[in-house]
Amino acid sequence: MRNTLSSFARFWEILVMKPPKRSPMLLRTAVIIFSMVCGVFIFSVCLKQISTQARTTFMDFKVIDNHSQSILKLMNTHLLHYPKPSSFSRNECAHNPVLFFAILSNQRSGSGWFETLLNSHVNVSSYGEIFSVRERRQNVSSILLTLDKVYNLDWFNSASKNECSAATGLKWMLNQGLVEHHKEIAEYFNHRRVSIIFLFRRNLLRRMVSMLANSYDRYAKLLNGTHKAHVHSAEEAEILSKYKPIINSTSLLDDLKDMEMRSAKALEYFNSTRHIIVYYEDLMRNHTKLKDVQEFLGLPQMELTSRHVKIHRGPLSDHIQNWDDVNKTLKGTIYESFLEADY
Ligand SMILES: *[C@@H]1O[C@H](CO)[C@@H](O)[C@H](O)[C@H]1NC(C)=O
Ligand SMILES: *[C@@H]1O[C@H](CO)[C@@H](O)[C@H](O)[C@H]1NC(C)=O
Ligand SMILES: *[C@@H]1O[C@H](CO)[C@@H](O)[C@H](O)[C@H]1NC(C)=O
Ligand SMILES: *[C@@H]1O[C@H](CO)[C@@H](O)[C@H](O)[C@H]1NC(C)=O
Ligand SMILES: *[C@@H]1O[C@H](CO)[C@@H](O)[C@H](O)[C@H]1NC(C)=O
Ligand SMILES: *[C@@H]1O[C@H](CO)[C@@H](O)[C@H](O)[C@H]1NC(C)=O
Ligand SMILES: *[C@@H]1O[C@H](CO)[C@@H](O)[C@H](O)[C@H]1NC(C)=O
Ligand SMILES: *[C@@H]1O[C@H](CO)[C@@H](O)[C@H](O)[C@H]1NC(C)=O
Secondary structure, eight states, X not given: OHHHHHHHHHHHHHHHHSOOSSOHXXXXXXXXXXXXXXXXXXXXXXXXXXXXXXXXHHHHHHHTTHHHHHHHHHHHTTOEEOOOOSSSOOGGGTTSOEEEEEEEEOTTSSHHHHHHHHHTSTTEEEOOOGGGSGGGGSSHHHHHHHHHHHHTTOOOSTTOOOTTOSEEEEEEEIIIIITTTHHHHHHHHHHTTEEEEEEEOSOHHHHHHHHHHHHHHHHHOTXXXXXXXXXXXHHHHHHHTTOOOOOOTTTHHHHHHHHHHHHHHHHHHTTTSOEEEEEHHHHHHOTTHHHHHHHHTTOOOXXXXXXXXXXXXXXXXXXXXXXXXXXXXXXXXXXXXXXXXOO
């Protein structure tokens, strides 16, 4: 194109340098016609360049196939970011966009398992329960500073795959300052376009059993004198599940209602933020749900794995000391199905 343009320039020079003696009118017409031709030429060259560029971009997306679809959708909604961490260089992945997410959940809802599944993806960095540390959630400013560091990819722990992360985030329990400061956090999420994965457990009675057993083990330390919230073998699961908690049947209905309300409130607080709701039970039953999650995060699809082993298996009646009380209390209530359901 430069060559063509310079030959045009030379032509122009010749035209101007040799003032014709005969008719200035003829010259003016020639100049006008020449300018028009020139304009059309430049316009068409530009147009051709733009369309090649667009096609290349499109082809790039095409190459990553299915991934393209979700990425294109995310691009259009400005959900993708190009963070510039201050502690390292993203090197060859500097041009890969990153989606920001947060897993919002409750204790004993499978979020540990879920996060290990996500982190088994080569392009996911989910940094765990960062806000379990009290100082980080002391006030809104310390929360927002911490979030800035996470989404700038400047947070480091064993989950960091910083250079080539395509989705980065953390796991955050509702009772870790999230509900308390929901207004500012929702504003932050919307402003920085953070996507939320709500992870809830449908069977709140099972969640209650897991909570009671876990807090018992905090001091009983059943596994060779160490407390474990998650296990990696069937033997360890067996040992932990030997303990059968007693459930307060007097407060049971109120407690279940309360658990339900907390999750409903969180959904309401953050419902203007882009989100997906995932149920623990659905993940257990059907691993293909993880495909929906990967699509939501704009990730190339991968098989995800975790070493976590479920602790309380089989019917709930095996895991509650005062089962008859509990059974009687829930019979005929909206929570009756919790008695029977698996997982
Ligand atoms: C990708 O898309 C093709 C068709 O376009 C489909 O056959 C294939 O199952 C998809 N793969 C995944 C992992 O979704
Ligand atoms: C917020 O908490 C941090 C400690 O976590 C403290 O250093 C800081 O002064 C607090 N800021 C305000 C505004 O209270
Ligand atoms: C995922 O990670 C791999 C390996 O680090 C990298 O080559 C690839 O570009 C990354 N993909 C995306 C979509 O970021
Ligand atoms: C407890 O310790 C014994 C002996 O050191 C070991 O064989 C066993 O695997 C340990 N059990 C668990 C659950 O860690
Ligand atoms: C059971 O709940 C009731 C009502 O909240 C309470 O008064 C009672 O102390 C609780 N019992 C135990 C053993 O915690
Ligand atoms: C968010 O919650 C409010 C209050 O419950 C409700 O009125 C509104 O329709 C919800 N918005 C969305 C997008 O779900
Ligand atoms: C598993 O989930 C996928 C999508 O989430 C759905 O299409 C499929 O029917 C489900 N399979 C079963 C067996 O429930
Ligand atoms: C619950 O109690 C009823 C009797 O009221 C009994 O028929 C049923 O088998 C009990 N359910 C379980 C799971 O034990």
